[in-house]
Amino acid sequence: MEIAKIAQKAWAKTPLWKRAELLHKAAAILKEHKSPIADCLVKEIAKPAKDSVTEVVRSGDLISYCAEEGVRILGQGTFLVSDSFPGNERTKYCLTSKIPLGVVLAIPPFNYPVNLAVSKIAPALIAGNSLVLKPPTQGAVSCLHMVHCFHLAGFPKGLISCVTGKGSEIGDFLTMHPGVNCISFTGGDTGISISKKAGMIPLQMELGGKDACIVLEDADLDLAAANIVKGGLSYSGQRCTAVKIVLVMESVADALMEKVNAKVAKLTVGPPEDNCDITPVVSESSANFIEGLVMDAKEKGATFCQPYKREGNLIWPLLLDNVRPDMRIAWEEPFGPVLPVVRIGSVEEGIHHCNASNFGLQGCIFTKDINKAMIISDAMETGTVQINSAPARGPDHFPFQGIKDSGIGSQGITNSINMMVKVKSTVINLPSPSYTMG
Numbered sequence: 001m002e003i004a005k006i007a008q009k010a011w012a013k014t015p016l017w018k019r020a021e022l023l024h025k026a027a028a029i030l031k032e033h034k035s036p037i038a039d040c041l042v043k044e045i046a047k048p049a050k051d052s053v054t055e056v057v058r059s060g061d062l063i064s065y066c067a068e069e070g071v072r073i074l075g076q077g078t079f080l081v082s083d084s085f086p087g088n089e090r091t092k093y094c095l096t097s098k099i100p101l102g103v104v105l106a107i108p109p110f111n112y113p114v115n116l117a118v119s120k121i122a123p124a125l126i127a128g129n130s131l132v133l134k135p136p137t138q139g140a141v142s143c144l145h146m147v148h149c150f151h152l153a154g155f156p157k158g159l160i161s162c163v164t165g166k167g168s169e170i171g172d173f174l175t176m177h178p179g180v181n182c183i184s185f186t187g188g189d190t191g192i193s194i195s196k197k198a199g200m201i202p203l204q205m206e207l208g209g210k211d212a213c214i215v216l217e218d219a220d221l222d223l224a225a226a227n228i229v230k231g232g233l234s235y236s237g238q239r240c241t242a243v244k245i246v247l248v249m250e251s252v253a254d255a256l257m258e259k260v261n262a263k264v265a266k267l268t269v270g271p272p273e274d275n276c277d278i279t280p281v282v283s284e285s286s287a288n289f290i291e292g293l294v295m296d297a298k299e300k301g302a303t304f305c306q307p308y309k310r311e312g313n314l315i316w317p318l319l320l321d322n323v324r325p326d327m328r329i330a331w332e333e334p335f336g337p338v339l340p341v342v343r344i345g346s347v348e349e350g351i352h353h354c355n356a357s358n359f360g361l362q363g364c365i366f367t368k369d370i371n372k373a374m375i376i377s378d379a380m381e382t383g384t385v386q387i388n389s390a391p392a393r394g395p396d397h398f399p400f401q402g403i404k405d406s407g408i409g410s411q412g413i414t415n416s417i418n419m420m421v422k423v424k425s426t427v428i429n430l431p432s433p434s435y436t437m438g
């Protein structure tokens with residue numbers, strides 16, 4: 001913490017163009033090393049090989065975009081004059097600029113250890129902050145290699161410190177440390193308790209989700225089915241933005257389920273090295289939790305579209321039809337390849353289910369009627385609503401935010417940079433009013 005504080009003071013005096021130049025360099029080095037880092041992701045978190053490479057490349061692009069965006073938005077401040085407020089003459093000129101916060105504590109989750117670390121590191125650095133990064137325990141090796149790319153690019157010593165260790169053991173020390181000036185966290189409910197313990201500092205929390213997919217009678221069912229399978233089951237459902245419940249109008253439910261099940265049958269299941277679609281979930285406790293949700297739904301009468309199959313941490317993809325509100329899976333996020341389907345009699349029923357959730361990350365609607373889609377989007381209490389596509393965080397410059405238990409603050413490149421600065425004003429007071437004549 002002390003080193004981070006010292007390094008930040010010097011970094012804040014580094015010209016903006018130079019900070020951007022170093023970030024571009026780090027992005028290029030990261031992309032050059034995409035294969036070994038992706039290999040780590042495959043081994044550590046069982047992400048399919050192709051998706052692991054995509055995560056590293058996307059992270060490089062994010063760093064470069066952040067450098068460009070930072071140069072644009074941090075180079076600008078505001079200039080205000082006093083006579084626009086009643087009772088004032090033009091005697092005061094107010095100059096505001098965006099200045100760094102200090103030390104940013106970044107805590108990403110296991111499912112995107114590289115990308116969700118970089119999405120905190122790059123905005124913090126371009127804005128003149130230093131970082132203490134606590135990587136997820138599963139994903140720590142990938143994170144260390146990624147941070148090494150920043151060091152190879154020439155970032156000064158101490159500017160980015162990577163502190164490994166179990167969150168349950170070192171988390172409180174870090175999050176309650178008086179030297180921390182901002183916390184950017186992505187993960188589960190832990191974020192809620194961190195918010196309660198943290199001091200009076202800016203917090204960016206991206207937490208869980210129960211993203212609903214509402215399918216209307218006039219939807220393109222092929223498009224909806226493709227998005228349900230990709231959105232719900234890619235990386236075995238271990239994405240905060242995964243489709244986590246399908247709410248389909250009864251009249252098209254059979255037709256939709258036929259298409260979805262046909263696609264599920266084609267998914268490959270196995271090791272991440274073989275680039276299988278469905279790979280083992282991250283831990284035994286996670287697999288046990290998912291199994292608990294499945295068994296609860298079985299006892300309460302859900303229809304199993306596929307047989308339930310599990311070998312160790314590998315769970316075969318499973319659609320549960322005719323899910324009812326008394327089943328846990330209707331509300332809890334499995335973070336696994338199991339997707340509940342609720343048949344609804346009206347759009348209002350779908351919106352009501354979506355809004356009754358304690359989460360409010362994203363949601364999606366499938367319909368050909370844009371007017372209807374807009375009304376439903378306005379009624380859904382989520383940070384983002386996607387029309388005719390599955391929920392997603394990217395592209396990474398789009399705003400990304402959750403409401404209710406899904407988080408506080410907004411991410412996305414521009415919002416993250418703006419969140420990692422504070423506003424500083426300098427007011428020039430003139431002895432007498434001065435009005436510009438040209």
Ligand SMILES: NC(=O)C1=CN([C@@H]2O[C@H](COP(=O)(O)OP(=O)(O)OC[C@H]3O[C@@H](n4cnc5c(N)ncnc54)[C@H](OP(=O)(O)O)[C@@H]3O)[C@@H](O)[C@H]2O)C=CC1
Pocket residue numbers: 107108109110111134135136137138165166167168170171172175186187188189190191194206207208209239240333335361402406407
């Ligand atoms: N909204 C979003 O953008 C995203 C949300 N998520 C949500 O995250 C959850 C799954 O991810 P998972 O990694 O298991 O989430 P966790 O909340 O368990 O962990 C997230 C990070 O917090 C750390 N951590 C754990 N305990 C503490 C603590 N007491 N103090 C500080 N840090 C701590 C973890 O370290 P360690 O690994 O050592 O335990 C990890 O680095 C799901 O609920 C999912 O929805 C996931 C990704 C994105």
Ligand SMILES: O=C(O)[C@H](O)COP(=O)(O)O
Pocket residue numbers: 111112116238239240241242391392393394
């Ligand atoms: O951690 C997550 O799950 C992400 O923030 C989701 O990102 P994605 O929509 O790009 O997969």
